Amino acid sequence: MPESSPISFGGLSSGLDTKAIIEALVAVESIPIQQLEDRRQVEQQKLTLFGTFKGLVSSLRDKAEKLSKLDGFLVNTVGASSDTAATFSATGAAAAGTHTMVIASLAASDRWAFDAVTDPAANLASADGQSISLTINGTAYNLAVTQAESSLEDIAGQLQDLLEDDATVTVVNAGTTTAPSWRLVVASNEPGIENRITGISSSIAGLTITGTPPDLSGNPSSANNLVVGSNAVAVIDGLRVERSDNDFSGVIEGVSISALEQDPSTTVSFTIEPDKEAIQEGIQGFVDAYNEVVKFINKQNTYSEESGAGGPLFGDGALRSITSSMRGVLFNQSASQISQDLEGFGTLRLIGIESNSDGTLKIDATKFEAKLGENLAAVADLFVDKDGFDNNGAAIGTPAYYIDTTADSGLLDDLFREFDRLTKDYVDATGESYDGLFDARTATINARIKLMDKQIAEKEYRLELFEANLIKRFTNLETVMAQLNAQGAYLTQAQPKS
Numbered sequence: 001m002p003e004s005s006p007i008s009f010g011g012l013s014s015g016l017d018t019k020a021i022i023e024a025l026v027a028v029e030s031i032p033i034q035q036l037e038d039r040r041q042v043e044q045q046k047l048t049l050f051g052t053f054k055g056l057v058s059s060l061r062d063k064a065e066k067l068s069k070l071d072g073f074l075v076n077t078v079g080a081s082s083d084t085a086a087t088f089s090a091t092g093a094a095a096a097g098t099h100t101m102v103i104a105s106l107a108a109s110d111r112w113a114f115d116a117v118t119d120p121a122a123n124l125a126s127a128d129g130q131s132i133s134l135t136i137n138g139t140a141y142n143l144a145v146t147q148a149e150s151s152l153e154d155i156a157g158q159l160q161d162l163l164e165d166d167a168t169v170t171v172v173n174a175g176t177t178t179a180p181s182w183r184l185v186v187a188s189n190e191p192g193i194e195n196r197i198t199g200i201s202s203s204i205a206g207l208t209i210t211g212t213p214p215d216l217s218g219n220p221s222s223a224n225n226l227v228v229g230s231n232a233v234a235v236i237d238g239l240r241v242e243r244s245d246n247d248f249s250g251v252i253e254g255v256s257i258s259a260l261e262q263d264p265s266t267t268v269s270f271t272i273e274p275d276k277e278a279i280q281e282g283i284q285g286f287v288d289a290y291n292e293v294v295k296f297i298n299k300q301n302t303y304s305e306e307s308g309a310g311g312p313l314f315g316d317g318a319l320r321s322i323t324s325s326m327r328g329v330l331f332n333q334s335a336s337q338i339s340q341d342l343e344g345f346g347t348l349r350l351i352g353i354e355s356n357s358d359g360t361l362k363i364d365a366t367k368f369e370a371k372l373g374e375n376l377a378a379v380a381d382l383f384v385d386k387d388g389f390d391n392n393g394a395a396i397g398t399p400a401y402y403i404d405t406t407a408d409s410g411l412l413d414d415l416f417r418e419f420d421r422l423t424k425d426y427v428d429a430t431g432e433s434y435d436g437l438f439d440a441r442t443a444t445i446n447a448r449i450k451l452m453d454k455q456i457a458e459k460e461y462r463l464e465l466f467e468a469n470l471i472k473r474f475t476n477l478e479t480v481m482a483q484l485n486a487q488g489a490y491l492t493q494a495q496p497k498s
Contacts, residue, residue, distance in 0.1 A: 018474045026467050033459045040452040045312045047445050049300070053313070054423075054438045056296055057322060060289040061419040067286055068413035071254065073384050074376075075278035078255070080270040086248075087258045090272050094254030098271040102235040106262045107191035107245045110229030112200055113172075115208045116181040117152055120171055124206030125150035132159060132207070134200040136166045136188060150204060152184055165189060167197065188229055192244025193218075196229040232259055276372045283383075284363060286412070287353065290326070291360040297323055298358055318441050321422055323359075329415045331355070345371065345378035348411070385413035397428040 066072040074092030085103060117124065131144040132155070143159050152171055160169040168187050175181030184207065188195045200211040212222040220228050232246045234257075241251050248257040255272065297319045302310030313319055330348060344350045352367030371379055380386075387408045394400035402421040404413065423436040435443060 018478065022467065022470045022474060025470060026463065029463055029466055033456055033463065036452050036456050036459070040449055040456070042312050043445050043449050043452070047442065047449070049311065049313055050318070050438060050442055050445070053296055053319070056289070056293045057419060057423065060286070060293050061416050063286045063289050064412040064416040064419070067282055067383055068385055068410055068416060070380060070384050070386060073279070073282065073380050075275040075282065076254070076272050077275040078270055078272050080268060082266070082268045085259070085261050085263065085266070085268045087260065088270050089256045091254040094252065094272050096273050098269060099237050099252060101257070101268045101270065102264060102266065103259045103262045103268070104233040104235065104264045105230065106259055107232035107243065108227055108230045109188045109191045110196040111185065111187040111227035112197055112209065112224050113226050114184040114202065114224065116174065116183050117206060118180055118182065120152040120182040123147060123150045124152065124155070124204050126205040130204040132202045132204065134186070135198045136163070137190070137195050139166065140199070145204065152182055152207070155204070155207065156184055159186070185226075190244070191229060192231050193229055194244055234259060274376055276369065279372065280365070280368065283368070287361045287363055293322065293326070294359045318437055321437060325418045325422060326415070329418050330411055343375065343378060345375065345382055351379055351382065381408070381410070383410050383412045385410040389413065395429055396426050397434065
């Protein structure tokens with residue numbers, strides 16, 4: 001890069017304001033650079049706006065996908081006759097109805113205590129190699145100790161390290177301060193029969209235990225077996241159900257149940273019913289996300305003679321594609337589809353969702369609530385794909401890849417798949433990769449910005465050369481003018497006086 005001349009001048013010899021002249025000439029030559037920088041700024045604004053637009057479309061796409069499945073669209077609430085017996089919740093997959101439950105027993109974790117010792121710090125082994133053995137859930141453990149590190153506290157720490165997450169080992173004083181009774185307690189971390197501690201024994205001289213297992217009825221056969229690991233048992237709608245823990249989820253499809261209190265003599269009833277308010281909130285969330293996309297597009301595409309285009313993305317093809325896709329999916333039902341709708345649930349308008357003049361949506365809450373009460377399943381069917389998606393094995397990248405060939409699809413299932421068709425990157429069967437709408441447009445804008453950066457750098461380099469050349473020329477001019485002025489002054493002084 002050329003260096004600027006160190007000579008400083010200001011037209012002392014020529015009488016010209018050479019500094020101002022050079023600055024003016026450089027300013028004229030820099031106009032194309034400023035124009036490029038202005039264009040680059042616009043492209044950068046487009047890049048930022050596309051990031052915002054992509055986020056809005058992605059949010060709408062995600063809401064559409066969630067509501068396109070029955071368990072996402074339907075929200076159920078569960079009311080129970082007891083708040084303390086169990087906790088209940090239900091997904092949209094649960095059918096409305098009333099059920100009964102009797103909690104016969106809760107699950108328990110197996111718990112054993114070794115015989116007491118009076119001093120937890122005293123070594124208990126009479127020789128190295130004496131050990132504790134036990135099995136938990138099919139895994140056998142054996143802890144061999146040294147005589148020098150065989151106190152109850154030492155053994156507890158070593159045994160816990162060995163058992164890790166399968167059990168918890170503690171040292172407990174079951175007596176008093178004056179008459180201590182220190183016991184080593186081992187408790188399975190998981191409840192249920194399968195997680196019982198079995199085969200527990202000790203060859204350590206000062207640490208004894210009777211490891212006789214419980215009887216077939218689950219009653220302890222050893223005083224060392226403080227709690228026998230047992231399963232939870234409940235009778236749900238007349239069906240006896242046994243679990244290793246207190247979770248009875250899945251016994252009724254879509255219903256989660258966690259037992260809290262056992263009471264064989266009490267029948268708890270619980271009712272599952274649609275939460276229509278929550279369903280309305282879900283649809284309102286979708287409408288709000290849809291309107292954010294439309295408002296963004298409208299703001300970019302407005303135009304007035306006074307202020308011109310509304311935004312840098314005015315008329316951009318990506319905005320047109322998204323608009324066309326949204327409207328095409330949500331409002332272009334065929335005449336045959338509408339004619340087959342005999343009950344008035346086949347279009348958004350019929351259930352109370354209408355389009356405003358600016359393209360945004362609005363919900364007639366009264367009408368929509370009435371439609372939910374009239375036939376919730378029919379409302380859900382408008383939005384939800386009930387029979388799953390099947391494209392008959394169409395190849396990725398082909399138009400058929402995102403088309404559902406089954407009898408039922410649902411508007412929101414169609415919408416999020418249409419967004420995926422437009423915006424998702426993919427690799428075809430030959431390994432060729434393709435950018436989706438947003439990545440393709442972003443790559444194009446970045447390429448233009450990169451080209452402009454190169455052009456700006458080149459023009460700035462040429463401008464520096466131009467400025468350096470001007471400085472050199474005007475420096476030479478001032479030098480010549482200074483010489484001429486000196487010669488003129490000399491000649492004037494050399495003329496004979498009259």
